[in-house]
Amino acid sequence: MDGAAADAWSRHARRVIPLLGVAQILSWGSSYYLLAVLAQPIAADTGWPLPWVVGGGSIGLLTSGLVAPFVGRMIDGFGGRPTMAAGSLLIGAGLATVGLAPTLPVYLVGWAALGIGMGAGLYDAAFSTLGRIFGASARRAITAVTLFGGFASTVCWPLSALAVERLGWRGACLAYAALHVAVMAPALLALLPREARKLRAAAIVQPGAWTSRERGAFCMLAVILMLNGAVQTALSVHLLTILQAQGLSLAAAVAIGALIGPAQVGARIVEMMAGGRLHPTATLLAAGAFVALGVTLLALGAGSAALAVLLYAAGNGVWSIARGTAPLALFGADGYPVVMGRLAAPNLVSQAAAPFAAGLLLAGAGAGATLWALAAVALANVGLAFGLARFRL
The missing domain is CATH 1.20.1250.20 (MFS general substrate transporter like domains)
Structure with a gap:
C-alpha cells in the first residue's frame, strides 16, 4: 500500500x-x-x-x-x-x-x-x-x-x-x-468523505482508449458476471421448490436453504485472511469452481443437497468480493466506478431475466433438467474464468 x-x-x-x-x-x-x-x-x-x-x-x-x-x-x-x-x-x-x-x-x-x-x-x-x-x-x-x-x-x-x-x-x-x-x-x-469532483471521466474508460486486449478482457469479464448472476438469481428464487421436487420436505428444504448465509460469510472470512495472496482473477476462478461443483452435486440428487448448497453458497460468497476486485486489478483505480457501472448493467439485466426463464424450464421440463441446465452454465463459466485468469493485462 x-x-x-x-x-x-x-x-x-x-x-x-x-x-x-x-x-x-x-x-x-x-x-x-x-x-x-x-x-x-x-x-x-x-x-x-x-x-x-x-x-x-x-x-x-x-x-x-x-x-x-x-x-x-x-x-x-x-x-x-x-x-x-x-x-x-x-x-x-x-x-x-x-x-x-x-x-x-x-x-x-x-x-x-x-x-x-x-x-x-x-x-x-x-x-x-x-x-x-x-x-x-x-x-x-x-x-x-x-x-x-x-x-x-x-x-x-x-x-x-x-x-x-x-x-x-x-x-x-x-x-x-x-x-x-x-x-x-x-x-x-x-x-462518507467528500471527494474532489472530476471534470471528465478518466481517459482509460473513454471510447476507443482501450487496447484490443483490454476490450477482450472486459467482454470476457462481463459474460462471466452475467452467467454467474443468472445462476445465482435463478437458484435464489427457485431453490426451495427444486429441493422439494427432489423429495425433501418443506422443513428440510428450508433448513438446507438456511445454510447459505453462514456459508457465504464463512467463505468471505477465509478470503479476507488468505485471499490477498491470490490475484483477484484467480479468486474469481476459485469462486466459480465452487459454484459449479455445488450446482452439479445438487443436480445429482437430494442425498448430497446439504453439501451442494454449502459449496454453492461458499462460491457465491467469494464471488461477491471477486466481482468487485477483479475489475480493479485488471483496469486500475482510475475510472473504476465507470467500469463497474458498465459491467453491472448486463449482469443485472441477466439477473432480472433468469428467474423467469428458470421458472419456465422448471414448469416444462422439471427440476432435474433445470438443475443440469444451470450446472452446464456454471461449468462453462469456469472455463471462461480460467481463460480470464490467464488473460493478465
Missing part, C-alpha cells in the same frame, strides 16, 4: 466500512430480499396475481441494470457520497410507493423507482465508492463490506416478518422507507 493509499485508509476506513456495511444490510434486505417475506402477504391482501407481485423484483433488477452505467459515471465524477445518499432516498421513495400502491400498475411503478435506488445503493455502487476513496488498495475494504452484506437476509427476513405481523405488509414497506429517508440517507451524506 503506497503512502497516499495508507493515508486514505487510516483516515476513512473505520468510519466508511461500518457505514457502508450497515447500508448494504438495509438496502439488500429492503429490496432484493424483500419479496421472499412479503410476496405472499401482498398477493393474499390485494388479490394481485403472485407472479406479478414477484415480478416487481425483476422490474427492480432490470431498472437497476439500466441505470448502472449512469451511476458509475456519477460516482466517478462526483464521488459516492451524494450518489449513494440519493440511492437511499430513491429506495425509500420506491418502498413508500409500493407500500401505498392502490393498484398493481402503481405497485410496479414503485418497484421501478426502487430499482433506480438499487442501482445507486447496492454492491456495485458501494464497491465503486470504495474504489474512489481507497484507490488500488480498496480490496480489503470491499471484502469487509461484503461481510456485513452477507447478513442482510439473516437480519432483514426476521425483521420483515415481524413488521408484517405487527404492521402489515404496507406498514413494513413504509417502515423501511422511513429508515432509508430519515436515517440512512442523512448518515451517508454526513459520514
Whole structure:
C-alpha cells in the first residue's frame, strides 16, 4: 500500500466500512430480499396475481441494470457520497410507493423507482465508492463490506416478518422507507468523505482508449458476471421448490436453504485472511469452481443437497468480493466506478431475466433438467474464468 493509499485508509476506513456495511444490510434486505417475506402477504391482501407481485423484483433488477452505467459515471465524477445518499432516498421513495400502491400498475411503478435506488445503493455502487476513496488498495475494504452484506437476509427476513405481523405488509414497506429517508440517507451524506469532483471521466474508460486486449478482457469479464448472476438469481428464487421436487420436505428444504448465509460469510472470512495472496482473477476462478461443483452435486440428487448448497453458497460468497476486485486489478483505480457501472448493467439485466426463464424450464421440463441446465452454465463459466485468469493485462 503506497503512502497516499495508507493515508486514505487510516483516515476513512473505520468510519466508511461500518457505514457502508450497515447500508448494504438495509438496502439488500429492503429490496432484493424483500419479496421472499412479503410476496405472499401482498398477493393474499390485494388479490394481485403472485407472479406479478414477484415480478416487481425483476422490474427492480432490470431498472437497476439500466441505470448502472449512469451511476458509475456519477460516482466517478462526483464521488459516492451524494450518489449513494440519493440511492437511499430513491429506495425509500420506491418502498413508500409500493407500500401505498392502490393498484398493481402503481405497485410496479414503485418497484421501478426502487430499482433506480438499487442501482445507486447496492454492491456495485458501494464497491465503486470504495474504489474512489481507497484507490488500488480498496480490496480489503470491499471484502469487509461484503461481510456485513452477507447478513442482510439473516437480519432483514426476521425483521420483515415481524413488521408484517405487527404492521402489515404496507406498514413494513413504509417502515423501511422511513429508515432509508430519515436515517440512512442523512448518515451517508454526513459520514462518507467528500471527494474532489472530476471534470471528465478518466481517459482509460473513454471510447476507443482501450487496447484490443483490454476490450477482450472486459467482454470476457462481463459474460462471466452475467452467467454467474443468472445462476445465482435463478437458484435464489427457485431453490426451495427444486429441493422439494427432489423429495425433501418443506422443513428440510428450508433448513438446507438456511445454510447459505453462514456459508457465504464463512467463505468471505477465509478470503479476507488468505485471499490477498491470490490475484483477484484467480479468486474469481476459485469462486466459480465452487459454484459449479455445488450446482452439479445438487443436480445429482437430494442425498448430497446439504453439501451442494454449502459449496454453492461458499462460491457465491467469494464471488461477491471477486466481482468487485477483479475489475480493479485488471483496469486500475482510475475510472473504476465507470467500469463497474458498465459491467453491472448486463449482469443485472441477466439477473432480472433468469428467474423467469428458470421458472419456465422448471414448469416444462422439471427440476432435474433445470438443475443440469444451470450446472452446464456454471461449468462453462469456469472455463471462461480460467481463460480470464490467464488473460493478465
